[in-house]
Amino acid sequence: MSALLCAATTVMLVAACGGGSSGGSTGTAGASAGGDVTLEFSQWWEPELPANALRGMMDEFEAANPGIKVKLLSGPYASTKEQSVAGAAAGTMADVVGLDGAWVSDFVKQGAITDLSKLMKDSAYDESQLAAQIKINNAAYMIPVVNFVYPLFTNDDLLKKAGVSAPPTNRTEFLDAAKKVTALGGDTKGWVVPLSLEAPNGIQNDVMAWNWASGGTMLKDGKPDLTNADVKETVEFVKGMWDAKLVAPGALTMKEQDKVEEFTNGRVGMMIDSLAHVTLIRESNPNLKFSISAIPAKDGYSGKRGIPYASWGIGISENSKHKAEAFKLVSFLMNEKNNSKLASVANAFPGNTTAVPDFVQNDDLFKAAFDIYKAGYPANEFTGLPVAEELMRSFDEELQKTLNGDQTVDEMLTNAQAGWTKNF
C-alpha cells in the first residue's frame, strides 16, 4: 500500500529519471547487421502535418542517402518536450531532435545537444542560406527549420459593423477599434488575450509582441531589463485595455486554442495569432471574413517592426554516435527545395532564405503575411533564454496580479525583474 502511494507521489519525477534505467529513445543510433545507420528523429511535427508528409520526406532522404535510415519518434508538443528533458537527463536523447527555442539554453547547460557550428564547418556547409541560428556563446545549437509568425488577425465584418474601415496600424487606432467593437454589445469584445499559466506562451505571443512590434526589447546585454520604458508602456497598454473591459472574459485561464475559438466564432474583433491557424479558422467557420496585418506599433514609430514567431527548430544530440549522418538529415531539411516543401505543407515560413513556400503564390492572405514577414524582422527574445517557459509563467503571474488590481505596473515590473534575474 505504502509503496503504491509512494509511486503515485513520485510519478512525475520518475518520468524524468526513468529513462536512465529503461531508456526511451536511444541516442546511440543503431547500426544494423547490414551496416546501415538508423537515425532516430524525435519531433512533434509529424502529427501536425498532413498524413505521410514527413515520412515521405524521410523516404526521399533515405533514397538519396543509401545506408542511412530514419526512425521518426513522433508525439504531441508537450510529450516531446518531456521526453526530450528525460532523454537529456538520461543521455538517451534521439540523434536528431525537434527543438523549441525556449528549450535550447537548458539543453545546452545539460550538455545534451551538440555544437552545430562545428558540424557545419566540418562539412563545409554554407551558413548564409540559413535565416537564423540559435546561438549560445557563439556556437549554434538550433536551426529554425520553419517559422510560424504571429501577425494581427482582424474580423472584417465586425470591424465594418463597428465603423472601423481598416485594420489598426498603431496603438491608438487599435484601442479605438477595440472600443468600437466592444460597444457593439452582446458577447462581442475588441481583443482576446490568453494568459493561462498552464501554457503561458500568451506572454510571448500576445503581450510582449506589442513591445517587439515597436522595436522594444526586454533584455539588456542578454540579461532581463523589464523595468525599461518600452516594457512599461506595453504593460500599461494591456492593462488599459483590461480596465476598459475590452478583453474577452476568461483571459486569466484562457489557452491559445480558446483564443482561436473565440475569434473563429466571431466573438472578438482582433487577436494576435499564429499563421498556422489560418486553415483551421477557415475550416471551422468558412463564412468568417478576416484579414492579416502587422501588429500595431506605438504611435509615431516608423522603424522596422518585430514580428513574434515560434519555430520548429532542429538540433543534434551530443550523445549521438552518428553526428555526421545526423547533420546530413539537417542539411536535407534545410535545403531550398525541401525547406520550401516542408514550409508549404506546414503553412509556415521557411528557415532557408532562398526558399519560397507554394502558398505565398496561391493565397492572398498568406502573401500578405509573407510581405509583413519580409518587411519586418522575426522577434522572439525568449528564444535561447534559460527556463524560458518559467520566465513567461512568472511574468504572467505578476501580470495577473496587476490586472486583478493587487499591484501597480511599476511594482509588477520590479517583482518580475527580480524573479527573472534569479534565473540568469
Next chain:
Amino acid sequence: MSTSVKAGPRQSPRPGPTRPIGTPRKPWRRRVEPYVYVFPTVLLMVVLMLVPIVMVIRYSLYDNVIMKKEPVLAGIANYTEILTDPDFWNAVKNTAFFTGTSVVAHLVLGMAFAMMLNTPLLGNVTKAIFRVLFILPWLFTVAIIAVLWRLLLNPNGVLNYLLQTGGLTDSKVEWLADPNIALYAVTFINIWSGYPFYMMSLLAGLQGIPRDLYEAATVDGASYWQRWWNVTVPQLRPIIVSIAMLDVIFTTQQFALIWMTTGGGPINVTEMLSTFTYKLAFNRYQFSLASASAVIIFVFSMVLAFFYVRYQKARD
C-alpha cells in the same frame, strides 16, 4: 508457582517445523518454488516502486541533479528551501481546502445517493436508471472531465447561459478565471467527479446491513434518524473510514484536473502541491527541489497510509 511435567510413554515424533534427524531434505525444487512464484511481483515492486522512491529521496539530497553533470550533496538544503517558500505554503493551504472540502462533500453526496438507491420507496427500474445516471461522472477520464467542465464553465458557456436566461445573474461569471471563485470551481468539479466512488462503496455496505438490526431498533421505538445514526452509521463506519482515508490521499495528489482546467491559476489561487512540484521539475528544471517537495508529500501520504493500515489491522 511451579510446573511439573510427567514423563509419558515414548511417542513417535510429530511433524514439526524442524527436520527430524534421519528424514530426507525437501527437494531443492520444492524449497525454491515459493520464491519463484513471488519473484515477478517482488521484481515489479522493486523496479516500479522501490527504485524510484529511493532515487527521488536521493535526488532530494543533492544540488540540482539531472541538470548538473556532477551534482554535489546538499544535505537538507532543498528541504529548507521548500519549507521556507511561501508558494509552497500557499499550495499546502489550497490543497488542504481542496482535499478537505472534496472529502466531506464526497461523503455527504455519496451517502445521500447510496441511501436513495437503497430505499424501498423506489421501484427497481427507477433505481437502475438513477444508478446509471449517478455513476456517470466516474466513467469519464480526468481529461474528459476537464474539457467538459471547461466548456460548461466558459464565460460564454452553458452554465452562464442558463443563469442569465433564468435571470440569476446579469453578467458573465468567469468561473475558472476569477481569482475569487476559481478554487471553489475546481473543488466543485472534483466533488462531481469523485462522489460515485463513495456512492457505490456505501451502497454495497448498506445492502449488507442485516434487516433484523433495523427491526430491533424499530421495536425499541427508534425514529428514522435514530435508526440511521445508531444502526446505519456504525455498520458503515469501517467502509467510511477506509474510503475517506484513500480519498484524502488521492485528492491530495490530484494533478491532471487542476493542470488541465486552471494550470494552478489565476495568479496562484488553485496552485496545489502536485502542480507546485510539477512546475519545479518540468518548468524550472529544479529536479532536486521537486524531489524534496515530492518526498514531503510522500511522508504525508505515508502517515495517512500508516493509520489506514493500522485501522485495517485493528478491524481484522
